[in-house]
Amino acid sequence: ELASELVKNAADPVQTLVDVGLGDRIDNFPAQLSGGEQQRVAIARAVAKNPKILLCDEPTGALDYHTGKQVLRILQDMSRKRGATVVIVTHNSAIAPIADRGIRMHDARVKSIETNEHPMDIEELEW
Structure with a gap:
């Protein structure tokens, strides 16, 4: 029954590829895609799959500026519209203003935890 629940709650795969800017690459094999497209x-x-939690390690690392913002918008929608918890691990501190909470680490230790009462709109984000 768990598998049927996953399928029932899953988003349309074609629309999801369109959302990440790959609608025109649906029929391509992974070897035919760039590293950023594979990401x-x-x-x-x-x-x-509409997960309850997403753990993202450098989700914009191999992406150009505009595609990176598009991906961040999708991740933010997962949180805001679908109620998922999204954890983004990044070295790009310019992304921090879009977060509800920022946890800064140094030498594997938490240096600070900041709550952001008014996260920045991704459209305004620059890096």
């Missing part, structure tokens, strides 16, 4: 496929695969 977006991985993100699409993760969000398509």
Whole structure:
């Protein structure tokens, strides 16, 4: 029954690929995609299942600026519209203003935890 629940709650795979900007690459094999495109496929695969929690390690690392913002928008929608918890691990501190909470680490130790009462809109984000 668990598998049927996952399928029932899953997003449309074609729409999810369109959301990450890969609607025109649906019929391509992984070897035919760039590293950034492969990263977006991985993100699409993760969000398509409507998980309760997403753990993202450098989700914009191999992406250009505009595609990176598009991916961040999708991740933020997972949180805001679908109620998922999204954890983004990144070295890009410019992304921090979009977060509800920022945890800064140094030498494997928590240096600070900051709550952001008014997260920045991704459209305004620059890096």
